[in-house]
Amino acid sequence: MARHVREGFKNLWRNGWMTFASVSAVAITLLILGVFLTVALNAQQMANYVTRQLEIEVFLKPSISDAQGEQVAQAVRQLPGVASVQYFSKEDGFAQLRRDISPQYRALMDGLSAKNTLPVKLVVKATSPDELLPLGQELRRLPSVYQVNDGRSVVDKLLHLFNVLRNLGLVFVVGLTVTAMFLIANTIKITIFSRRREIEIMKLVGATNWFIRWPFLMEGMMIGVLGAALPYALLVWGYASIYQRMSGTFFILPFPLVPASDLAIRLAEVMFGLGIAIGVWGGAMSIRRFLRV
Amino acid sequence: MGVEPSEYGQVWRFFILALVPKGSLLMIEMQDVWKEYRNGTKAINGISVKIDQGEFVYVVGPSGAGKSTFIKLMYREERPTRGHIFVNGFNIGRLKDRKVPLLRRNIGVVFQDFKLLPKLTAYENVAFALEVINTPRRVIRKRVMDVLDWVGLADKAHMLPSQLSGGEQQRVAIARAIANNPSVIIADEPTGNLDPDTSWGIMKLFQRINDRGTTIVMATHNKEIVNTMRKRVIAIERGVIVRDEPKGLYGYED
Known part of the structure; x- marks a missing residue:
């Protein structure tokens, strides 16, 4: 496995600009998703809070x-x-x-x-x-x-507004996810193409199909992880500073915000989860179409 | 051609093979094999042949007669449309995709264009083939030096293919092919890109591999070699075997 990780990194590095483009696409997708998720979690929190009153x-x-x-x-x-x-x-x-x-x-x-x-x-x-x-x-x-x-009438109004926003956001995120996936698939296609001689020899000397596939899946996965890390750090840092200000005496919200640490965990689950999923899926698409192993 | 290196490390093979009378075990068998490509080209039209363990076989015939397909069927680069193929106990027609690597580990392949990785040294090229089949690291180090020594390139182990002559590159490719101790070596025009002198050096190397008991199947256009180093000759024309003689001749005017 260490070899596959090493080879995966090598691929990332050799593909410099394509890697950068793919990572950026994943990062933008996940940033938007992350913002919506932050808003959604707080809206949910608010709804719960208000209806409990x-x-x-x-x-x-x-x-x-x-x-x-x-x-x-x-x-x-x-x-x-x-x-x-x-x-x-x-x-x-x-x-x-x-x-x-x-x-x-x-x-x-x-x-x-x-x-x-x-x-x-x-x-x-x-x-x-x-x-x-x-x-x-x-x-x-x-x-x-x-x-x-x-309470409920306020919540209903807010939830309605939020639902519209969320649906809009979802369409956005789905579109961007597909774009990111294709970019990753393309990046890995280029890697596969540039390493076709190596792959040919690996097949001839009897490397197993999974042995040949792994580095490319790793490459996709790493693009996903890198693409998630940047917007994640940005969101968690941004939210933490907003949270700190909001919960001070300066400004009183009608409901408490989701604590920054809870949000960080939820965001990590969703963003890294989806990032890895996009990366691996993009990789798998290319492997199926171009590797034929 | 350089000094003959010692055959240290390969000695045990002689002992094992000494127990088995030469030519008594079936290595490759084809039973009424047909191959039609998707584009309709009929490359092989009903071939049946038996090759025993330890044999050295030339496959000759005009270009486009089906030699390459005949050879590709043996290491399952191509699948037969009809008929049965057995190689070293593997039933090729029925072999599942994920089992193909196991077959390939028992077959060494050598090509006209060497197929070396240009950015890796001779040593690394041989080591690569062992690495990708999960050979333990310390085994690799010893084995690679052994085979490079055996093909006479121990002193050029750390040179890149671009720094080696054609003959030397082919030696590296052969070292890679025998590194995993395969039972069969399949060679497609291995001397096709080499001048006559160099070709003879490579042929001597194949002879030495065959002397260890390894079966060799070689497609070739080299009339001089076939007629001088006399072996079994299988001639293929229009996808069928037209001649199969022990110690045969090339039989075509080039």
């Missing part, structure tokens, strides 16, 4: 006053499946907004405090996750309710 945000119509809002809150408390209702007055909403907004606009907001048109907000907690959907439907039917964020 038992809270529903209910915004009343802006015309509803604080006093009327209290009455609505009372009514909601009576609905089946409700565990608790938290009441946020217009003032609370204004204070919250003032806190979240960047300091340079705070003065501007202070001037607006008399004309507070923010809605009353109720945070309704359900008794179980199963109650979330019917409860959301129920709340939407109330006449004084303006909008209901029951």
Whole structure:
């Protein structure tokens, strides 16, 4: 086996530019795949996180006053499946907004405090996750309710958007994978051609077919591994630095990101797995068509 | 031709072969063999022949008569369309693809164009053939020097083919062919590219290989050699054997 690895490396080296082109093709394919995978894993994480929450945000119509809002809150408390209702007055909403907004606009907001048109907000907690959907439907039917964020609706919207993006990405990745495979097949075809004399002699003196095939499969595999290593390093490094920033106090996301170490493992599995698969498959195509052993 | 090197390391073969009377074992047998190529060319049209172990056979005939195909069938470069071929106990027609390497390890082949790897030295060329059949490293080192010594090229082991004369290159190719101690040597016009003097040197080498008990089948156009070094002659024309004589003559005017 050591010999096959050595011969494989020799082939890579002798084919300099073709190797470079193949490795680049694999790298670009896997980079795009890796980005999509990162987004997908986080979207999944978000979906899980949001649907696990038992809270529903209910915004009343802006015309509803604080006093009327209290009455609505009372009514909601009576609905089946409700565990608790938290009441946020217009003032609370204004204070919250003032806190979240960047300091340079705070003065501007202070001037607006008399004309507070923010809605009353109720945070309704359900008794179980199963109650979330019917409860959301129920709340939407109330006449004084303006909008209901029951988590699932947000998730559904995001998931839909994400699905479209993912399908687009998949088409892209499949196309690029095929391209990469053909490039690898071509590279190995050139190797086979440049070593046809050696192969002829190997056949004549009785080398087994697998002995002849191995170096070329190795070459394909190494192209795959090299092509995976670069985008992998880039993605893991990039994600780790984004993760570090996001999870700091500077910016608060509505859900936690997938930890960088978990992502690194998943990415390694998929990217190296596919890289090797593309490489070996490309090699196998050439071997079947041009080696005839 | 240089000094005859010692035959150290090959001595044991004589003892083994001494136990077997020469010509008593069937090495190659063809039974009504036909070969038609895909493009419709009928190269071999019903050949039956027996070659015993230790025989030295010339295959002669005009160009395009089927000599090359006849020889290629023996090491399964080509498969017969009909008929049976047995070589050293292998049934060629039924031989599975993955078993072909086992057959080839028992056959040494030598060609007109030597088929050496230009970037490897004489030593490396012989070693390569042993490496690719997984011969252990320490066996290779000894065996390669032995055979190079045996063909008289021990002092040129580290030269590239381009630094060797045609005759010397053919000696390297022969060393490679005998390195794995095959029972048969198949040669396709081995002297075709060489001048008469050099050719005689190569023929003497084949004679010495044959003296060790190795069967030799050689396609040739060399009238002088066939008529001087008298051996069994099989003449092929239009894909059939037209003549098969022990100690025969070339029989064609070139």
